[in-house]
Amino acid sequence: MIILLRYCIITKDDIKALEIKEALMKRITLEYDEKNPDYIITIGGDGTILGAIQKYIYKNPKIIIFGLHLGHLGFFTNYMIEEADDLVSNINNQNFRIEHAPLLSFYIDDKFCGYALNEVSILCPTRTLKLDVYIDEEKLETYRGTGLCISTSYGSTAYNKSLHGSVIDTSLNVLQLTEIAGINSNAYRTLTSSLLLAADKTICLKTVEEGKITITYDNKVIEENEFATFACRLENHFINFAYNKHQSFLKRITRTFIDEKK
Numbered sequence: 540m541i542i543l544l545r546y547c548i549i550t551k552d553d554i555k556a557l558e559i560k561e562a563l564m565k566r567i568t569l570e571y572d573e574k575n576p577d578y579i580i581t582i583g584g585d586g587t588i589l590g591a592i593q594k595y596i597y598k599n600p601k602i603i604i605f606g607l608h609l610g611h612l613g614f615f616t617n618y619m620i621e622e623a624d625d626l627v628s629n630i631n632n633q634n635f636r637i638e639h640a641p642l643l644s645f646y647i648d649d650k651f652c653g654y655a656l657n658e659v660s661i662l663c664p665t666r667t668l669k670l671d672v673y674i675d676e677e678k679l680e681t682y683r684g685t686g687l688c689i690s691t692s693y694g695s696t697a698y699n700k701s702l703h704g705s706v707i708d709t710s711l712n713v714l715q716l717t718e719i720a721g722i723n724s725n726a727y728r729t730l731t732s733s734l735l736l737a738a739d740k741t742i743c744l745k746t747v748e749e750g751k752i753t754i755t756y757d758n759k760v761i762e763e764n765e766f767a768t769f770a771c772r773l774e775n776h777f778i779n780f781a782y783n784k785h786q787s788f789l790k791r792i793t794r795t796f797i798d799e800k801k
């Protein structure tokens with residue numbers, strides 16, 4: 540049986556990206572389908588990839604992302620703009636390799652709420668949050684401050700990095716818990732440094748004082764008035780990133796953060 544594969548292209552809002560999209564569409568022989576694609580080409584940076592993931596992951600958990608780097612940081616992008624020909628031939632010939640990036644799942648009062656590739660953060664920008672923090676069933680601390688960020692290794696270079704969390708080699712599958720402006724006083728003693736946890740752990744937060752809470756996951760946000768528990772873990776769901784040439788983790792972080800942009 541021949542399976543007809545479908546693809547679509549998601550671009551950042553930019554004329555150059557749209558021109559590249561048009562040029563690629565003339566050369567790709569698969570069927571174009573924005574409703575149910577098997578492959579998604581993104582033209583832009585990480586923000587474009589995160590947007591595509593949040594749009595399609597709930598429909599098709601097996602989607603494969605081909606990230607074509609245009610402009611921005613592009614930590615996730617595996618194809619540089621000069622490798623657009625490789626991308627076209629990889630798709631047309633179905634010949635590429637896949638890197639699996641783990642997704643976080645999170646639950647509010649035991650109800651599944653979403654996936655995140657980078658991080659889930661729970662915060663209150665106007666007041667301090669008071670939360671009991673548990674790792675599995677064991678209590679770690681009572682936290683008070685602006686919020687907490689739970690990130691994957693792939694997300695360690697995003698919001699987590701700005702919070703002075705550790706940058707983690709993406710070949711290590713771990714959870715990272717990082718404070719967002721924690722108050723550390725005689726009344727509330729917390730770890731303060733970011734905490735790395737094994738991939739099978741669940742981070743559970745229990746509300747101590749009720750109030751408005753903002754939850755962000757990648758580029759999405761939800762507001763909650765109150766909840767009893769919030770749980771976040773890695774659950775064997777992955778994003779599939781296609782690639783042609785292997786790019787070492789060090790190369791990825793030097794081109795994203797250290798090398799000067801030409």
Ligand code: NAP
Binds near residue numbers: 589756758
């Ligand atoms: P945005 O505010 O427009 O851009 C966020 C920036 O983070 C972009 O430069 C983006 O790269 C970069 N980025 C995203 N994921 C990354 C990763 N894994 N490693 C390194 N850099 C990464 O928002 P957005 O584009 O929709 O992205 C949402 C993400 O923004 C969230 O998941 C969160 O991590 C991040 N964020 C960061 C802060 C902060 O650092 N203070 C605050 C809020 C949110 P491109 O330029 O290639 O798109």
